[in-house]
Amino acid sequence: MCNFRNLFAGLVLTFISSSILAEGRAGYYGYGKPATPTEIAGWDIDIRADGQGLPPGSGSVEDGEVIYEAKCAECHGSFGEGVGQFPVLAGGTGTLNAQRPLKTVGSYWAHTSTLWDYIRRAMPFMQPESLESDEVYALVAYVLYLNDLVDYDYVMTQDNFTDIQLANREHFVPDPRPDVHNTRCMENCKNAEDIKIVSIVRRPEPAPAEIAVAAESKPHAGEKIYNQYCVICHKAGVAGAPKKGDAKEWNTRLEAGMAVVTEHALKGYTGKSGVMPAKGGFMQLTDEEVRQAVQYLVEPNK
Numbered sequence: 359m360c361n362f363r364n365l366f367a368g369l370v371l372t373f374i375s376s377s378i379l380a381e382g383r384a385g386y387y388g389y390g391k392p393a394t395p396t397e398i399a400g401w402d403i404d405i406r407a408d409g410q411g412l413p414p415g416s417g418s419v420e421d422g423e424v425i426y427e428a429k430c431a432e433c434h435g436s437f438g439e440g441v442g443q444f445p446v447l448a449g450g451t452g453t454l455n456a457q458r459p460l461k462t463v464g465s466y467w468a469h470t471s472t473l474w475d476y477i478r479r480a481m482p483f484m485q486p487e488s489l490e491s492d493e494v495y496a497l498v499a500y501v502l503y504l505n506d507l508v509d510y511d512y513v514m515t516q517d518n519f520t521d522i523q524l525a526n527r528e529h530f531v532p533d534p535r536p537d538v539h540n541t542r543c544m545e546n547c548k549n550a551e552d553i554k555i556v557s558i559v560r561r562p563e564p565a566p567a568e569i570a571v572a573a574e575s576k577p578h579a580g581e582k583i584y585n586q587y588c589v590i591c592h593k594a595g596v597a598g599a600p601k602k603g604d605a606k607e608w609n610t611r612l613e614a615g616m617a618v619v620t621e622h623a624l625k626g627y628t629g630k631s632g633v634m635p636a637k638g639g640f641m642q643l644t645d646e647e648v649r650q651a652v653q654y655l656v657e658p659n660k
């Protein structure tokens with residue numbers, strides 16, 4: 359059961375911390391401080407498939423066997439067979455099509471770099487990141503040996519690392535879903551410092567834009583707002599609301615003056631027939647929008 363959670367967490371944090379540094383100022387969102395190079399180095403421990411990120415060092419299968427017996431076998435078994443529910447590290451070749459595939463480093467994983475990264479980052483389970491580089495090289499070599507991928511006299515170094523190709527690598531494909539359609543940049547990529555934020559996602563505010571368009575093209579600026587916000591009560595006279603087009607009703611109310619009627623619509627009003635909530639209950643409306651809606655509402659119907 360290949361689990362890349364730790365690996366991804368590391369990659370994401372690396373990316374975030376380096377972009378904050380590139381930004382050159384603390385807290386784009388108003389908090390935090392630029393990460394120091396030492397802090398970044400502490401997170402920046404990912405190993406890529408081409409060996410990028412590997413520290414110098416080496417380790418033999420022979421040394422790996424000793425370390426593995428001391429630090430890994432209690433959970434993963436002396437032959438990588440897995441003790442109890444702990445993951446099996448070896449075997450399973452040819453089972454990926456089977457009803458119960460056995461996914462191991464040998465049968466399923468795509469890159470040796472994942473093994474290197476995983477062991478250094480997450481193992482032994484109770485002491486993650488406690489191993490020296492040479493120990494990790496030796497353990498990687500030994501897990502490969504348990505999978506019959508190298509001989510007992512094999513010594514892994516930073517230089518021969520990429521010689522080992524895992525069998526299943528061809529069957530991993532770039533994610534084809536449409537939300538990740540950008541081409542991955544693997545070389546000559548943009549300098550992070552040159553990347554500028556040109557826009558940020560804002561909360562959608564579609565209504566005012568529509569209203570502005572309506573205001574230009576329609577004879578009455580208030581019509582659109584009325585239809586969107588006031589119509590629910592004022593068309594049919596819901597809850598005692600005076601109906602649009604009821605000339606008698608509006609003429610009576612307008613005796614108090616347009617200013618008063620408008621003020622009631624803005625601030626809210628409880629009269630004889632019911633409750634007019636302030637702005638109809640839509641506090642996002644500007645005073646001007648409500649004013650326009652009132653003008654439209656009190657007009658006699660055409």
Ligand code: HEC
Binds near residue numbers: 473
């Ligand atoms: C206390 C038990 C324990 C010890 C000791 C331990 N591991 Fe693990 N190991 C685990 C568990 C649990 C997982 C699965 C973690 C997960 O899925 O998040 C795991 C996962 C792994 C994996 C990934 C397996 C896969 O297919 O997903 C590798 C490789 C691995 N361990 C290597 C090692 C090595 C090398 C050592 C010795 C340095 C070691 N482990 C020591 C418990 C242990």
Ligand code: HEC
Binds near residue numbers: 619631
């Ligand atoms: C939830 C129902 C409701 C909504 C929505 C609503 N109104 Fe009203 N409105 C009322 C009621 C009820 C009254 C009558 C109150 C009374 O006179 O007792 C009223 C009265 C009014 C009056 C008359 C005030 C007066 O002084 O007589 C105006 C003007 C008005 N509304 C404008 C609006 C506008 C503009 C909107 C949309 C932005 C709106 N209303 C949305 C329920 C509503």
